[in-house]
Structure formats: structure tokens, C-alpha cells
Amino acid sequence: MNWIESAKYFQIDSERKLINITGKDGKTYSVPNGTQTENRHYKDLQEWVKIDGNTIADAD
Amino acid sequence: MSKAAELAKIGEVATNSQIGGRRNIVINGAMQVAQKATSATGLGNDNDEGYPTVDRFKVQGNAGAGRFTMTQEAVTDLPGFPECIKLDCTTADTSIAAAERLFIQTKFEGQDLQGTGTGTADAKSITVSFYAKASASFKFVLALLNVDNDRYAGSTFDVTSSWQRFIVTFPADTDDGSSPFDNDNADSLNLRFFLHAGSNYTSGTLSNTFANAVAANTYDSDADSFYSNTANNFFLTGVQMEVGSQATNFEHRSFGEELALCQRYLYVQREDASTGDGFFGTGQCNNTTSLHLGFPHSVPMRLAHGSTFVFDTVTDYRVQSAGGLDICSAMGGVSSSPNTSLVFATVGSGLVAGDGGNLIIAANSPVDIKIDSEL
Numbered sequence: 001m002n003w004i005e006s007a008k009y010f011q012i013d014s015e016r017k018l019i020n021i022t023g024k025d026g027k028t029y030s031v032p033n034g035t036q037t038e039n040r041h042y043k044d045l046q047e048w049v050k051i052d053g054n055t056i057a058d059a060d
Numbered sequence: 061m062s063k064a065a066e067l068a069k070i071g072e073v074a075t076n077s078q079i080g081g082r083r084n085i086v087i088n089g090a091m092q093v094a095q096k097a098t099s100a101t102g103l104g105n106d107n108d109e110g111y112p113t114v115d116r117f118k119v120q121g122n123a124g125a126g127r128f129t130m131t132q133e134a135v136t137d138l139p140g141f142p143e144c145i146k147l148d149c150t151t152a153d154t155s156i157a158a159a160e161r162l163f164i165q166t167k168f169e170g171q172d173l174q175g176t177g178t179g180t181a182d183a184k185s186i187t188v189s190f191y192a193k194a195s196a197s198f199k200f201v202l203a204l205l206n207v208d209n210d211r212y213a214g215s216t217f218d219v220t221s222s223w224q225r226f227i228v229t230f231p232a233d234t235d236d237g238s239s240p241f242d243n244d245n246a247d248s249l250n251l252r253f254f255l256h257a258g259s260n261y262t263s264g265t266l267s268n269t270f271a272n273a274v275a276a277n278t279y280d281s282d283a284d285s286f287y288s289n290t291a292n293n294f295f296l297t298g299v300q301m302e303v304g305s306q307a308t309n310f311e312h313r314s315f316g317e318e319l320a321l322c323q324r325y326l327y328v329q330r331e332d333a334s335t336g337d338g339f340f341g342t343g344q345c346n347n348t349t350s351l352h353l354g355f356p357h358s359v360p361m362r363l364a365h366g367s368t369f370v371f372d373t374v375t376d377y378r379v380q381s382a383g384g385l386d387i388c389s390a391m392g393g394v395s396s397s398p399n400t401s402l403v404f405a406t407v408g409s410g411l412v413a414g415d416g417g418n419l420i421i422a423a424n425s426p427v428d429i430k431i432d433s434e435l
Contacts, residue, residue, distance in 0.1 A: 029370055
């Protein structure tokens with residue numbers, strides 16, 4: 001999870017949103033919003049948000 | 061080998077269906093496919109480096125001071141194998157903390173392992189073969205981790221500065237007789253090449269017979285560290301895992317076949333203005349700021365909905381519509397099935413709901429959209 005710089009919700013439409021993780025490599029990692037037990041990036045995100053000060057920012 | 065023994069071995073090979081195609085359970089064992097990149101530097105600073113270069117081969121461990129570069133390397137001294145993985149130590153680590161470790165691994169879905177019979181009364185042995193060399197002589201460890209049942213077996217191998225084919229047969233693991241691999245698309249078995257480990261992983265006894273996993277039994281106490289010197293290199297190719305006790309010749313597959321197998325786990329659409337139009341596809345504007353684009357996969361991917369979409373710098377993409385060209389400010393993506401996905405491109409303004417629009421590259425190239433469904 002050292003690869004994560006920040007995270008932000010991304011609104012698809014009025015009902016659905018996903019999570020965009022910005023990596024330290026400058027790339028955007030777009031993961032589904034929800035319990036994704038099989039998505040390794042989502043798992044890393046769950047560990048990242050446990051660290052004080054790390055939060056997923058609201059969508060624009 | 062006596063004639064009788066030879067015949068017995070032939071019979072065993074036939075019984076275990078080791079004659080014929082699709083013997084090798086490993087995908088991309090000849091390291092032909094590197095969709096993501098052919099080189100990655102500064103590795104070793106994260107516990108999970110993901111899949112930096114060659115498809116299906118992951119770098120993992122517990123980070124210490126050591127760092128390395130990983131490349132898909134051209135091979136000139138091993139006929140039949142034009143590519144390999146090369147690890148090049150760039151920062152040494154001679155003060156090994158107890159919790160450190162480093163391994164390359166490839167992972168298998170449980171549904172692809174049912175033929176092993178592992179965890180049942182019908183369990184069969186598993187034979188792993190591979191070609192390896194290094195910058196000098198080292199002792200490293202090959203291991204299998206049964207993720208579903210937390211069972212582990214490992215064996216040392218001694219590399220030199222010349223290519224050798226190593227063959228390790230892991231005896232059948234019946235376990236309790238009622239613990240087969242899960243018959244699904246999740247991670248069930250990991251094939252690991254350990255190159256470095258601290259005392260947490262070396263204080264027990266390494267065994268090539270499966271037993272409940274114990275951290276102390278992971279690595280051999282006499283094994284070496286890849287991080288001992290910046291002169292150290294490690295090379296690996298021709299990785300094969302097959303059911304039965306006999307290592308057969310490496311099963312070479314065509315590049316197209318291997319690529320398609322890899323694309324179940326990683327699909328990359330790379331657009332380059334110097335070699336093409338830089339065109340990702342056509343979609344429809346959902347409102348004044350958003351283009352929605354259908355994105356079919358080349359083969360059905362492992363996950364129906366849980367894949368990760370990886371975008372380069374967002375300003376490397378732009379939307380072309382009747383209103384003109386607009387640089388993107390955000391990108392998103394979601395799989396709607398194993399076969400297709402939706403990509404969302406956001407711009408500041410200027411789109412008209414209902415209009416068609418193209419997603420194309422901006423100034424820089426090449427630019428990727430990657431869909432990652434790896435284990």
C-alpha cells in the first residue's frame with residue numbers, strides 16, 4: 001500500500017460511484033466502490049485508510 | 061535406468077496424462093509476454109510490488125533496505141528461450157531484519173488445479189521445472205503455498221552463472237482427504253521463488269513435503285540472500301508446473317496463445333500517435349462534462365465486476381466531439397461483465413448530452429488503458 005498517494009470518489013451518475021486511487025507513479029487506479037474481496041488494489045486501499053490521516057475524498 | 065524402470069516411468073507418464081498438450085499449468089512461463097512494461101526500477105521498497113514487468117509474475121515480500129531492477133531480458137545463451145526475467149540488485153542489504161523476505165511468484169486459480177487432486181484421496185504429485193542462473197553461485201528456495209488450506213512445501217536449488225534446468229517434485233498432498241482446491245476463480249496456489257529472507261522465515265526446517273504452513277519453515281537457513289551485493293543478478297525462464305512426478309520438456313506455446321492466456325488477467329490497450337491514430341474508441345456524451353465509452357475485452361477476464369482500471373496521467377487523454385477537443389480532468393472505469401467494461405472520461409465543459417464522442421490521446425504517447433484482473 002506504499003504505492004498509494006491519495007484516493008477520491010468518482011461519481012459515474014446520480015446513483016453510482018467508484019473510487020479513484022492516485023498512485024505515487026502518477027497513474028489513476030479506478031476500483032469499484034464496495035466489498036471487492038478479489039481486487040488487490042481495493043484491498044490495499046482498505047489498509048491505507050486505516051492509517052491516521054488517510055481518507056477517501058468526496059467526489060467533485 | 062534399467063529397461064524395466066524405463067517402461068515403468070513411461071507408464072507413469074502415460075497414466076498421469078503427461079503426454080499431449082496443455083501440460084504446463086503456468087501461464088507465460090517462457091516470459092514472452094510483458095504487456096505492462098519491460099523494465100521497472102527501484103523495486104523492493106514495498107511489501108507488494110504487484111506485477112512490474114513480465115505478465116503473471118508478481119514481486120512480493122517484506123521490504124528492507126534492498127532494492128532491485130526487474131527486466132524482461134533477451135536471452136542468447138539458452139536455445140529455445142529468447143526471454144527471461146532478470147533481477148538486478150541495485151542496493152544491497154547485508155543487515156537482514158527478521159521479518160524481511162523477497163520472492164517472485166505466480167498464482168493459480170483453484171479451478172485450474174482440480175486435476176492435481178490435492179487435498180483428496182486421489183492427490184497426485186506436482187512437478188515444477190524451470191531454468192535459472194545468476195551472477196554467481198547461490199542457494200535459493202522454490203516453494204508452493206496452498207492458499208486455500210494454508211499448506212506449504214519448499215525445496216532449495218543451487219544456481220550458478222550458467223543456465224541449469226531445475227526439477228522439483230512435490231509429493232502428493234492428501235491433507236485430510238476432504239480439502240480440495242476451491243473450484244473457482246480465486247487464488248488457490250502460489251508458486252514462489254524465494255531469494256531473500258530474515259530469521260522469522262529461516263529458524264525452522266524447510267521440507268518439500270506439504271505440511272501446515274509455518275513461517276519459520278519458509279526459507280532454508282543455509283540459503284543465500286539476493287541482496288548480499290549490488291553485483292548480484294538472478295535470471296529465470298522456462299517455468300513449468302505439471303501434474304505427476306515426471307518433468308516433461310517445456311511446453312512452448314505460440315505468442316498469440318500465451319498473450320490471450322495473460323489477457324484473462326491483464327488487458328492493455330496502448331495507443332501511440334507515432335504508430336497509429338491514438339484512438340481508444342467511440343462513446344456517447346452523458347452530459348456536458350462526461351463521455352461514456354463501451355470498452356470490450358479481447359478475452360473474458362477473470363473478474364466480472366472487480367477489475368481495476370489503470371489510467372496514465374489524466375491529461376494524456378482527450379475527448380473529440382462536435383464541440384471540439386477537450387483535455388480530460390478525470391478518468392474512471394468499471395467492468396460490467398467479464399467481457400466488457402465502461403470507461404468514463406471527464407472534461408471541464410463543452411460536451412453535448414447525446415452527442416457521439418471519441419476518446420483519443422492528447423500530446424504524449426504512448427498512452428495506456430489497462431484493465432487489471434490479476435490474482
